[in-house]
Amino acid sequence: MKTYLQVITPISFIIVLTGAIVTSPAMAAxxxxxxxxxxxxxxxxxxxxxxxxxxxxxxxxxxxxxxxxxxxxxxxxxxxxxxxxxxxxxxxxxxxxxxxxxxxxxxxxxxxxxxxxxxxxxxxxxxxxxxxxxxxxxxxxxxxxxxxxxxxxxxxxxxxxxxxxxASTSKSNGNAKRAETALRNDDILSLVKVGLDDKLIISKIQAAEATDFDLSTEGIVALKTTGVSNAVINTMMNRADKKR
Known part of the structure:
Protein backbone atom coordinates (compact mmCIF):
# COMPACT_ATOMS: atom_id res chain seq x y z
CA MET A 1 0.00 0.00 0.00
CA LYS A 2 1.33 3.42 -0.97
CA THR A 3 1.57 6.10 1.64
CA TYR A 4 -0.04 9.54 1.22
CA LEU A 5 3.31 11.15 0.47
CA GLN A 6 4.03 8.60 -2.25
CA VAL A 7 0.90 9.44 -4.21
CA ILE A 8 1.39 13.19 -4.20
CA THR A 9 2.37 14.19 -7.73
CA PRO A 10 5.04 16.87 -8.33
CA ILE A 11 2.32 19.26 -9.49
CA SER A 12 0.25 18.63 -6.38
CA PHE A 13 3.31 19.25 -4.25
CA ILE A 14 3.90 22.59 -5.96
CA ILE A 15 0.27 23.58 -5.37
CA VAL A 16 0.46 22.62 -1.70
CA LEU A 17 3.76 24.46 -1.28
CA THR A 18 2.45 27.56 -3.04
CA GLY A 19 -0.65 27.56 -0.84
CA ALA A 20 1.53 27.33 2.25
CA ILE A 21 3.57 30.32 1.12
CA VAL A 22 0.57 32.48 0.29
CA THR A 23 -1.28 31.74 3.51
CA SER A 24 1.76 31.83 5.79
CA PRO A 25 1.11 34.18 8.75
CA ALA A 26 4.54 35.71 8.22
CA MET A 27 3.44 36.95 4.79
CA ALA A 28 0.15 38.46 5.99
CA ALA A 29 0.75 42.19 6.32
CA ALA A 167 7.41 75.96 -1.14
CA SER A 168 7.84 77.26 -4.67
CA THR A 169 10.27 75.19 -6.66
CA SER A 170 12.35 75.62 -9.77
CA LYS A 171 12.42 73.08 -12.61
CA SER A 172 14.15 74.81 -15.47
CA ASN A 173 14.89 73.07 -18.81
CA GLY A 174 13.05 69.97 -17.62
CA ASN A 175 15.83 69.21 -15.14
CA ALA A 176 14.38 67.57 -12.03
CA LYS A 177 17.47 68.22 -9.92
CA ARG A 178 16.64 70.09 -6.73
CA ALA A 179 17.79 73.64 -6.17
CA GLU A 180 18.39 73.24 -2.44
CA THR A 181 19.02 76.13 -0.09
CA ALA A 182 21.34 75.86 2.88
CA LEU A 183 20.02 73.88 5.86
CA ARG A 184 19.58 76.13 8.92
CA ASN A 185 18.66 75.85 12.60
CA ASP A 186 15.00 76.55 11.88
CA ASP A 187 14.91 73.63 9.45
CA ILE A 188 16.22 71.28 12.13
CA LEU A 189 13.66 72.58 14.64
CA SER A 190 10.89 71.96 12.09
CA LEU A 191 11.99 68.36 11.60
CA VAL A 192 12.06 67.77 15.36
CA LYS A 193 8.58 69.25 15.80
CA VAL A 194 7.17 67.09 12.99
CA GLY A 195 8.30 64.06 14.97
CA LEU A 196 11.21 62.68 12.94
CA ASP A 197 13.62 60.53 14.91
CA ASP A 198 17.30 61.40 15.30
CA LYS A 199 18.44 58.90 12.67
CA LEU A 200 16.40 60.54 9.92
CA ILE A 201 17.36 64.08 10.92
CA ILE A 202 21.05 63.14 11.03
CA SER A 203 20.71 61.52 7.60
CA LYS A 204 19.24 64.73 6.20
CA ILE A 205 22.02 66.86 7.69
CA GLN A 206 24.67 64.57 6.23
CA ALA A 207 22.98 64.57 2.80
CA ALA A 208 22.40 68.35 2.65
CA GLU A 209 24.20 70.12 -0.18
CA ALA A 210 24.87 73.11 2.06
CA THR A 211 24.42 74.16 5.70
CA ASP A 212 24.33 77.50 7.48
CA PHE A 213 23.92 76.57 11.14
CA ASP A 214 24.09 79.02 14.04
CA LEU A 215 26.29 77.12 16.48
CA SER A 216 27.08 79.99 18.78
CA THR A 217 26.46 79.45 22.49
CA GLU A 218 23.06 81.11 22.13
CA GLY A 219 22.23 79.03 19.07
CA ILE A 220 23.06 75.74 20.78
CA VAL A 221 21.10 76.70 23.89
CA ALA A 222 18.08 77.49 21.71
CA LEU A 223 18.37 74.10 20.00
CA LYS A 224 18.57 72.22 23.30
CA THR A 225 15.68 74.07 24.94
CA THR A 226 13.42 73.19 21.99
CA GLY A 227 14.17 69.47 22.14
CA VAL A 228 17.04 68.89 19.71
CA SER A 229 19.18 65.96 20.89
CA ASN A 230 22.92 65.97 21.53
CA ALA A 231 23.41 63.51 18.66
CA VAL A 232 21.76 65.88 16.19
CA ILE A 233 23.69 68.91 17.50
CA ASN A 234 26.97 66.97 17.22
CA THR A 235 26.14 66.14 13.60
CA MET A 236 25.40 69.82 12.91
CA MET A 237 28.77 70.77 14.38
CA ASN A 238 30.56 68.13 12.30
CA ARG A 239 28.99 69.47 9.11
CA ALA A 240 29.94 73.02 10.09
CA ASP A 241 33.53 71.92 10.71
CA LYS A 242 33.78 70.45 7.21
CA LYS A 243 33.06 73.87 5.69
CA ARG A 244 36.15 75.42 7.25
Missing part, protein backbone atom coordinates in the same frame (compact mmCIF):
# COMPACT_ATOMS: atom_id res chain seq x y z
CA UNK A 30 -2.06 44.20 7.89
CA UNK A 31 -0.36 47.59 7.65
CA UNK A 32 1.73 49.22 4.96
CA UNK A 33 4.18 52.13 5.14
CA UNK A 34 4.13 55.45 3.36
CA UNK A 35 5.91 58.77 3.65
CA UNK A 36 5.35 62.45 2.85
CA UNK A 37 8.10 64.76 1.67
CA UNK A 38 9.36 67.43 4.06
CA UNK A 39 11.80 68.78 1.47
CA UNK A 40 10.95 70.94 -1.56
CA UNK A 41 11.48 68.97 -4.78
CA UNK A 42 12.96 65.98 -2.96
CA UNK A 43 14.62 63.79 -5.61
CA UNK A 44 13.67 60.22 -6.45
CA UNK A 45 16.64 58.28 -7.79
CA UNK A 46 16.63 55.41 -10.27
CA UNK A 47 18.36 53.07 -7.81
CA UNK A 48 19.99 53.01 -4.39
CA UNK A 49 23.42 54.06 -5.69
CA UNK A 50 22.82 56.21 -8.77
CA UNK A 51 22.40 59.99 -8.82
CA UNK A 52 20.10 59.69 -11.84
CA UNK A 53 16.89 61.50 -10.85
CA UNK A 54 13.68 59.96 -12.20
CA UNK A 55 11.20 62.19 -10.38
CA UNK A 56 10.63 64.60 -7.51
CA UNK A 57 8.10 65.06 -4.72
CA UNK A 58 7.34 68.46 -3.23
CA UNK A 59 6.60 69.18 0.42
CA UNK A 60 3.42 67.30 1.37
CA UNK A 61 3.54 64.96 -1.64
CA UNK A 62 3.56 61.32 -0.54
CA UNK A 63 4.98 57.99 -1.68
CA UNK A 64 4.52 54.37 -0.65
CA UNK A 65 7.18 52.10 0.81
CA UNK A 66 8.10 48.97 -1.10
CA UNK A 67 10.25 45.89 -0.51
CA UNK A 68 10.86 43.32 -3.23
CA UNK A 69 10.43 39.76 -1.99
CA UNK A 70 13.06 37.18 -2.78
CA UNK A 71 10.75 34.46 -4.12
CA UNK A 72 10.05 36.14 -7.45
CA UNK A 73 6.88 36.75 -9.54
CA UNK A 74 7.08 40.49 -8.86
CA UNK A 75 5.90 40.05 -5.27
CA UNK A 76 6.39 42.93 -2.87
CA UNK A 77 5.79 43.98 0.73
CA UNK A 78 4.42 47.48 1.40
CA UNK A 79 7.29 48.54 3.65
CA UNK A 80 10.37 50.72 3.13
CA UNK A 81 13.39 48.69 2.12
CA UNK A 82 16.68 50.49 2.89
CA UNK A 83 19.87 50.08 0.91
CA UNK A 84 23.01 52.24 0.76
CA UNK A 85 21.33 54.95 2.83
CA UNK A 86 18.22 55.22 0.63
CA UNK A 87 14.69 53.81 0.90
CA UNK A 88 12.72 52.05 -1.85
CA UNK A 89 9.51 53.87 -2.85
CA UNK A 90 6.58 53.48 -5.22
CA UNK A 91 5.10 56.71 -6.59
CA UNK A 92 2.73 58.18 -9.16
CA UNK A 93 4.81 60.32 -11.56
CA UNK A 94 1.85 62.16 -13.08
CA UNK A 95 -0.65 63.68 -10.65
CA UNK A 96 -3.13 64.36 -13.48
CA UNK A 97 -3.35 61.11 -15.43
CA UNK A 98 -1.96 58.61 -12.88
CA UNK A 99 -1.67 56.10 -15.72
CA UNK A 100 0.91 53.94 -13.97
CA UNK A 101 3.09 53.75 -10.91
CA UNK A 102 6.88 53.76 -10.81
CA UNK A 103 9.58 52.78 -8.37
CA UNK A 104 12.64 54.66 -7.18
CA UNK A 105 14.85 55.42 -4.19
CA UNK A 106 14.85 58.43 -1.83
CA UNK A 107 16.90 59.83 1.00
CA UNK A 108 15.03 58.83 4.19
CA UNK A 109 15.66 62.27 5.67
CA UNK A 110 13.37 63.76 3.01
CA UNK A 111 10.36 61.84 4.34
CA UNK A 112 8.16 61.78 7.43
CA UNK A 113 6.57 58.34 7.64
CA UNK A 114 3.10 56.98 8.38
CA UNK A 115 1.34 53.60 8.26
CA UNK A 116 -1.92 52.66 6.57
CA UNK A 117 -4.41 49.80 6.89
CA UNK A 118 -4.46 47.08 4.24
CA UNK A 119 -7.57 45.61 2.67
CA UNK A 120 -8.96 48.52 0.62
CA UNK A 121 -9.18 46.57 -2.63
CA UNK A 122 -5.80 47.61 -3.95
CA UNK A 123 -4.30 46.32 -7.18
CA UNK A 124 -1.95 43.45 -6.30
CA UNK A 125 0.53 41.33 -8.16
CA UNK A 126 0.80 37.63 -7.39
CA UNK A 127 2.17 37.24 -3.88
CA UNK A 128 1.58 40.80 -2.73
CA UNK A 129 0.06 40.94 0.73
CA UNK A 130 -0.93 44.59 0.54
CA UNK A 131 -0.95 47.39 -2.02
CA UNK A 132 -1.37 51.17 -1.71
CA UNK A 133 -2.84 51.37 -5.22
CA UNK A 134 -6.24 50.82 -6.81
CA UNK A 135 -7.51 50.84 -10.39
CA UNK A 136 -9.64 53.73 -11.62
CA UNK A 137 -11.25 53.03 -14.94
CA UNK A 138 -9.40 50.88 -17.45
CA UNK A 139 -5.88 52.32 -17.33
CA UNK A 140 -5.58 54.78 -14.47
CA UNK A 141 -3.92 53.85 -11.18
CA UNK A 142 -4.55 55.88 -8.02
CA UNK A 143 -3.72 55.54 -4.33
CA UNK A 144 -6.45 53.49 -2.64
CA UNK A 145 -8.73 54.65 0.16
CA UNK A 146 -6.66 53.23 3.02
CA UNK A 147 -3.50 54.90 1.80
CA UNK A 148 -5.21 58.24 1.11
CA UNK A 149 -6.84 58.39 4.55
CA UNK A 150 -3.51 57.82 6.33
CA UNK A 151 -1.73 60.20 3.94
CA UNK A 152 -4.25 62.99 4.49
CA UNK A 153 -4.02 62.52 8.27
CA UNK A 154 -0.25 62.90 8.11
CA UNK A 155 -0.51 65.97 5.88
CA UNK A 156 -3.03 67.51 8.29
CA UNK A 157 -0.60 66.98 11.16
CA UNK A 158 2.14 68.70 9.18
CA UNK A 159 -0.05 71.67 8.34
CA UNK A 160 -1.58 72.01 11.82
CA UNK A 161 1.85 72.15 13.39
CA UNK A 162 2.79 74.87 10.93
CA UNK A 163 6.32 73.52 10.69
CA UNK A 164 6.38 72.63 7.00
CA UNK A 165 4.56 74.32 4.14
CA UNK A 166 4.69 73.81 0.39
Missing amino acids: DRGEGGCSITPNAPIYSNSKSNDVVGTVDVGDCVAGITMLGWGMGATEPRFDQEYGRVHVAFLPDKNSNAYQRQGWMNPGDLTRFTYECGCGGTRRTGETCSPFASQGILNIVFNTCFKEARDKKKAEMLNQGTVTP
